[in-house]
Amino acid sequence: MHLAPGRYIYTDVERALLRRLATRLQSICGEEHVLEHEHDLFTYASDGLLQYSVVPPLAVLPGDGAEVSAVVHACHELGVPWVARGSGSGLSGGALPVEHGLLIVLSRMRRILEVDLDNQRVVVEPGVTNVAVSHAVGPDYFYPPDPSSQIVCSIGGNVSENSGGAHCFKYGFTTNYVTGLEVVLADGEVVQLGGKALEPPGYDLLGAFVGSEGTLGIATRITLRVIPSPEAVRCLVAFFDSVEPAGDAVSAIVAAGTVPGAIEMMDGLSIGASEQMAHAGWPVEAGAALIVELDGPAAELEARFDEIEALCRQSGATELRVARDETERTLFWKMRKSAFPAAGRISPHYFVQDGVVPRTRLTGVLGRIQSLSDEYGLKVANVFHAGDGNLHPLVCYDGHIPGEAERAEELSGRILEACLEAGGSLTGEHGVGVDKKRYMPRMFSEPDLSAFQKLRCAFDPDGLANPGKVMPTPRLCGEVPGPYRVHPLEAAGLAERF
Amino acid sequence: MQRPASAQEVAELLAEGRVTRPVGGRTKLDWGSPGSPAELELSTERLDAVVEHNAGDLTAVLQAGARLADAQAVFARAGQRLALDPPDLGARATIGGVVATSDSGPLRHHYGGVRELVIGVQVALADGTVARAGSRVIKNVAGYDLAKLMCGSFGTLGVICEVIVRLHPQPVDPVTVLAHGADPRELTRAAGTLRRLPLELEALDVRWDRRQGALLAQVAGRAARANAQAIAGQLGDLEVEIVAEDHTLWEDQRARQRAAADEQAVARVSFAPAELERVLRASPSAVARAGAGMAWVSLEPSPEALAALRTAVSPWPCVLLDGPEALRSTVDVWGLAEGPELALMRRVKARFDPGGICNRGRFAGGM
Ligand SMILES: Cc1cc2nc3c(=O)[nH]c(=O)nc-3n(C[C@H](O)[C@H](O)[C@H](O)COP(=O)(O)OP(=O)(O)OC[C@H]3O[C@@H](n4cnc5c(N)ncnc54)[C@H](O)[C@@H]3O)c2cc1C
Secondary structure: OOOHHHHHOHHHHHHHHHHHHHOOOOOOHHHHHHEEOOHHHHHHOOOOOOOOOOOOOOEEOOOOHHEEEEEEEEHHOOOEEEEEEEOOOOOOOOOOOOOEEEEEOOOOOOEEEEEEEEOOOOEEOOEEHHHHHHHHOOOEEEEOOOOOOOOOOEEEHHHHHHOOOOOOHHHHHHOOOOEEEEEOOOOOEEEEOOOOOOOOOOOHHHHHHHOOOOOOEEEEEEEEEEOOOOOEEEEEEEEEHHHHHHHHHHHHHOOOOOOOEHHHHHEEHHHHHHHHHOOOOOOOOOEEEEEEEEEHHHHHHHHHHHHHHHHHHHOOEEEEEEEOOHHHHHHHHHHHHHHHHHHHHHHEEEEOOOOOOOOOHHHHHHOOOOOOHHHOOOOOOEEEEEOOOOOOEEEEEEEOOOHHHHHHHHHHHHHHHHHHOOOOOOOOOOOOOOOOOHHHHOOHHHHHHHHHHHHHHHHOOOOOOOOOOOOOOHHHHOOOOOOOOOOHHHHHHOOOOO | OEEOOOOHHHHHHHOOOOOEEOOOOOOOOOOOOOOOOOOOOEOOOOOEEEEEEEEHHOOOEEEOOEEEHHHHHHHOOOOOOOOOOOOOOOOEEEEHHHHHOOOOOHHHHHHHOHHHEEEEEEOOOOOEEEEEEEOOOOOOOOOOOOHHHOOOOOOOOOOEEEEEOOOOOOOOOOEEEEEEEEOHHHHHHHHHHHHHHHOOEEEEEEEEEEOEEEEEEOOOOOHHHHHHHHHHHOOOEEEEEEEOOOOHHHHHHHHHOOOOOOOOEEEEEEHHHHHHHHHHHOOOEEEEOOOOOEEEEEEEOOOOHHHHHHHHHOOEEEOOOHHHHHHOOOOOOOOOOOOOHHHHHHHHHHHHHHOOOOOOOOOOHHH
């Protein structure tokens, strides 16, 4: 790929330090769980965003929370930075290793510790996969946040990215389902944030931790809320000549007061690509497909479903297909979930963006993306969570053509700018990581970033947790500014404290 | 009393370094520990605009001093609402105060608390800067979620100047199933039955008053009547009625979250939902969110009564909300024990407000 990693040359001092750390780790986790050889470490060089790669000098696979704490404590004593890694499916380079640090891989910690359906809670270790949670509580209950990567991605990764999925428009995101966390802080200390009860007294550090991209500590034990599975589910796909009328249909459905379980859009390019993989027999000449899924109490669903069909037709749907059974519904979703992998069939390489726009600005921004695509002469396929305006433009390019990757990257940046200009966000679910940190100043001012840094420094004053991620430029924490100073008024006896 | 007209002016006042107390609608001013007297009272009354109501996007931007009731009236014209219904007897509560105290009402069941509904925040900080976090879109993971940190922080990390909230469509045809019962175990069992069913209830409350109780379940939607019948059929032995005009029922639930007189106390307990029975047994009278696991318990305003409640519901956290000053200055209002979590909170406080000027002493652990 085009961003070939440079090889990091270690100084003797660094080598000696890492060697000392490795010895400590072996006594904590056992020799077989400490990886020091390049051929063992290659697997961990990238996460899901392959254009970045750094082979870590050292990796450890702790077996439980106590081991994680001891490992992090050892790093703290020796001043070695570290990066946590779940399943490595992240799409922003969040789990990209640092050259001079340790990679802490949580994939051995995959026990489901407690299923407490009386209280609708599940307690898991961080390496448990997203789908395993729903399996553990099904079929009566389910865990709503459902990233497309759910078969592989870990709950720890979900917590750290505040992951979303197709059903989040109705059900909310990871942050709305985490009720408790055990966190190992950067000095190795263990804190319990929340538990099975909601809104305990004190600052909502749990809420601040979710979505912190591995920079505030390592979640070693996670309590999740699960909810009863919907009584009934119905799914349809509506085809349109272009994305504009499909966008109108989304607005009409939402304006009618209906909250679909999921409402997802694919443009012509991605329909064509997915059809080659999933073979659902969809009309490849269609300009857009809208998948609308309603779930909930059966009686309510019947009443609402007809309304949705009518609204799609009124907005100009050329064809409507209602999934007749579970097999067909699965096929609709296979089309949607094939979109990323299928992009590989229409282009040798692509960048995925994750910008968000207010729903009412969808049509305008999609038009802007189209004209940017024409301007750069690069195809952009679009598949996205239409209900919450979270776009996933796939910017297609051929990395073998000199300069094309750079142009594709520039185009991606212009798309993000268009999202921000429309009042949206850089990222809806993939996170900032290393990939989007340079765009942070376009969304946030210096005081905003400095407020973020205040939180980070409270958790990790030495900057050892996932350094170089999220913030656009490296920052140090410094000491906490001195204690309370006597105010001049007070000194003059004009104001009394007590 | 200062009445700044912009976030910038709030920040400038904070930069002067005086111990500051933000004031909204004065409906919950005495919540929290009594703390240190303020050198500066800072009213949000001139920050009272509904800055944006983006009906098509179901979002709104509100200045902190905007009254919740006024904002709701604006949203209602578009058939929408902010699904946040804390008790608000004089209709004076401001959005800033509701967010700062993380107050909520029966709709907490389906729509979550303040933390679920606030998607962006603008705060004036002790260092004299104005910072924003979050955004105008409901789905956003760029930067830390400082909005959650501010929710329920009682103004001790900075002054909330503006919030961005997520709205929802007004429900169609709400109706309430009301079931009477005098046995905490039976009420808990009935609540458990409803929690387990995929009903998508708007609200699920329990009321408990000196050995008399009731379960209230609100359903809405095109098929609300049919669903209400189905729910009634699940409640077995309880005496059930279906109430179409249910407004006053819920008003009453909300009112019970506050002390009816100055010489009463109300404490809020958070608990795992299956523990409802134990919480009811420990309470002279209470309203509870049976699904969320939160209860507002009315008790005699004495340190002994509070201590007895805490022992009876242990280990579940119990915060004193309303109560006479004499009580609040003698007990630990927050009941948060020293330990790593409180230590971490102190580190957060120290970074945001090193001089301790924001509502000094009003929060947990003397922060
Ligand atoms: C094909 C595909 C489809 C995807 N679809 C979606 C989607 O629909 N929605 C969505 O939101 N995302 C999606 N993703 C992105 C990705 O799957 C999610 O971000 C996921 O949550 C990452 O989990 P992981 O275990 O792979 O984390 P990793 O990639 O290993 O790590 C991600 C971040 O989490 C940190 N981390 C990991 N574990 C912990 C822990 N225990 N404590 C603290 N920090 C930790 C890491 O340091 C890193 O910063 C998709 C990815 C792929 C490849």
